[in-house]
Amino acid sequence: MSLNQLQDLQTTESVGDWVAADFRLANVFTKYGIDFCCGGDVPVGQACAEKGISVKTLLRDVQTAQATAAVGEQYNDWSIDFLSDYIVNQFHAYTRRMLPQIVEYAGAVANAHGAQHPETITIAALLPPLAEEMLDHMDSEEELLYPYIKQLVQQGATGSPLKPPAFGSAEILIEEMDREHEETGDVLEELVELSDGFTVPDDACNTYRALYGFLTEFEATTKKHIHLENNILFPKAIRLEKQLAVA
Numbered sequence: 001m002s003l004n005q006l007q008d009l010q011t012t013e014s015v016g017d018w019v020a021a022d023f024r025l026a027n028v029f030t031k032y033g034i035d036f037c038c039g040g041d042v043p044v045g046q047a048c049a050e051k052g053i054s055v056k057t058l059l060r061d062v063q064t065a066q067a068t069a070a071v072g073e074q075y076n077d078w079s080i081d082f083l084s085d086y087i088v089n090q091f092h093a094y095t096r097r098m099l100p101q102i103v104e105y106a107g108a109v110a111n112a113h114g115a116q117h118p119e120t121i122t123i124a125a126l127l128p129p130l131a132e133e134m135l136d137h138m139d140s141e142e143e144l145l146y147p148y149i150k151q152l153v154q155q156g157a158t159g160s161p162l163k164p165p166a167f168g169s170a171e172i173l174i175e176e177m178d179r180e181h182e183e184t185g186d187v188l189e190e191l192v193e194l195s196d197g198f199t200v201p202d203d204a205c206n207t208y209r210a211l212y213g214f215l216t217e218f219e220a221t222t223k224k225h226i227h228l229e230n231n232i233l234f235p236k237a238i239r240l241e242k243q244l245a246v247a
């Protein structure tokens, strides 16, 4: 589905598909607490029913978002080898840059404010394992999955023979990546709940403010990162792998 098909959006299609067609809709779903990244495979109609909002209300917000925000990048129209490079340069680089800083700030905030705000101690404890998991996960994507996606694209273009990967297939590895995305999503949700949506208390110092500012950006950026993989890159890679296998 691409942007010019948006007028044909069906509520039987998934939340992830809608956001893949137009990233401006991410804000609309977020407003209603509808997950568009790890849990984005739910049909839009069902997601609305679960949150108790009418499809009509949602569609009004969709129209407003499309009328008022710039179109932005058309990720769904990009070739998947280009998209994988973009994810590495944009999102993996950001994650590697930010995580050490976030871990350090969270430790400092827990030390200084843990007595008055015990949730900061839990937040500081959740972050190092999250960082370790995300760094390992991105290494797997960059060392195994993404090079294989590039091979798939190359084979599609040239007809050159494809060597079966040591990890079995894109589909097998992607199942593992999806599971890891869900684990990351769960920790992010926990951080949001613990911090009441990263709300800074009145007695917060500058480090506390900076930490919650970083976490706000990190949560939104990571959701977009996972969305681009789960809802665009991965399904397209699996489809291409299947097409090439029968060709």
Ligand SMILES: [Fe+2]
Pocket (backbone or CB within 6 Å): 087, 091, 092, 138, 141, 225, 229
């Ligand atoms: Fe990634």
Ligand SMILES: [Fe+2]
Pocket (backbone or CB within 6 Å): 137, 141, 177, 181, 226, 229
């Ligand atoms: Fe990923």
